[in-house]
Amino acid sequence: MPSPGQLQEPTDHSSADALLQMITGFWTSQAVLVAAKLGIADLLKDGPKPCAELARSAGVRPQALYRLLRALASVGVFREEEEGCFGLTPLGARLQTGVPGSLRAFTLFQEYQYRAWEAVLHSLRTEETTFDKVQGQPLFPYLAAHPAVAAVFNEGMTNLTAQVAAAVVAAYDFAQFGTLVDVGGGAGILLTRILKANPALRGVLFDVPHVAENAKSRMAEAGLSDRCAIAAGDFFQAVPPRGDAYLLKWIIHDWDDERAITILKHCHSAMTERGKLLVIEAVLPPGNAPFFHKWLDLTMLVVTGGRERTEGEYRALYEAAGFRLTRIIPTASEMSVIEGVRA
Template sequence: MNTNQHNAAQPSPTEAVLQMMSGFWISRGIYVVAKLGLADHLRDGAKTAAELAAATDTHADSLNRVMRMLATAGVFRHEGEDRFALTPLAETLLTDAPNSLRWFAIVEMGDEHYEAWGNFLHSVKTGEIAFDSHFGMNIWEYYEQHPENARNFNNSMTNTTQFVTQAVVEAYDFSGCQKLIDVGGGLGSMTAAILRANPHLAGVVFDAPSVVEKSKKLLAEAGVGERCEAVGGDFFESVPAGGDVYTMRWIIHDWDDERSLKILKNIRRVMPENGKLLLVEAIVPSDGQPHLSKFMDLIMLTMTGGRERTESEYAILFAKAGFKLSRVVPTATEFCIIEAVTA
């Protein structure tokens, strides 16, 4: 290809920005088909829009138009005469697919997140949390009052973090540890994976009482129930003692520095001098390179009031809580294991 042909294939600045803007329409279409579970209905083969509409109690012509648009983006395959089939992209929306994105699409592209993003400008103008301003409560209080949304969120975290969890298991050596306490451990998927890979290790999943009641089932199904407790509580008040390694995955990024320090100081208070603290987070590069963390940072701004941080910002935060950043362990993903020891 000569230079002129190459340049002709490149979108103009106007076209490039229009393509970015059209991502909103695509993401809303993905939300709709995820909410309706349409990928599951196509598991056994192609169906017409009318058949899909009958199965999902939707309007056939409107659904056909959504499917036609998503087929243009490669999410489904349009086979003519309003028949649609799965593609590799659509298979990620199957409910039982490995690392299924169905629940993530429902949570991030719709429901409470969608309404909060409609208030995004408020965060930019004021520095306040768009979600809190719109709903009159923080997101964790909202989930306490809306159990279906909470279930969707927990399912989203369990499914979308599987590849990160596996990367953590492969990247970090837990052989010298005896008892792991996963603070804000959710349903326990990361704890279960680490314990399965390290049969000598005992564990504790610590989260809100309403969450850990559900984690007991996952831990038992993973075959680690006898080695792992599920303990309910509030990490702003205290955390369980007795661990020599404390883990948090995607927890500190949810909170501003003041509230993050409360959690970290509670861990420091009970962690032994030879203990280790491991945070699984995305570190913001100090240069201008593209990175997932810079997108996730806006989710934190909008939804929780937290933030993604640079390595130096984590070092400062640790120092204020009585820790010292000892090393950053890369994984096969864009997330790192940030290891801290007692100062």
């Protein structure tokens, strides 16, 4: 028997096919990105259209666009209905702007993550991020200085958080609290969903000034301005005081242990006596099974300098910040609610 590392004259090509798909994965990713940039899915919202018409609207060459859409149709993103005419599929529909379940903004942000990933070898050698090398600044200061990119990032986060919000709301009893502080709450999609499902609960959304400002109008649109305060600041300095629970979704994974512990310590000193800490993250499972956050972990390595963590790593973080991890509540998504109280 040959060992797995020994190649025999191949008779079964499935391992080559599987590897080739991975090797060329960025072809697909870039094709989806450019289709999203051109707004092709939005142009198709009322039904299939000839490629020539799509090309005119998008300002590109019809033959080249045909080749792009034919390739994307081969992986189910669009569908060629009759010769030269393309329509939406369930996958393509998610590239529309602002529809429920949209992933368009998150797709557009891949332009920035892609550039950081290109330099991943630097992170392997140094454990430093690459985003700042490529863009000249770390991610969050870069977003503060580039409002158009920040709008894409915030909407991209909203895209992804919207996918898991119902699962989080269903998994945890938020009605036990008077006031819930969402630390780094972004545009407020999760807090909005939690407040809507728990009518007696009051919220505080906390984020950096430009993000908090944007959340204000979102809360007003959701009719929640009277139950949700918006606070701006820096969680490395302090977080809003007197919350009964502090929720941090996709915050701790952005940072290395030292910075994550600083944020958690600020929550510790801000919360009411019986306050709870609710970190919402994906807890990395042991073993080789596919898990989206194993890949997001590498994106954290290159983009923010953070990491995804195992249960043991979360326990250690909690302990270092003065918390006791009480429960890990799984949700119907990869996210879990990692509950803690003061030790």
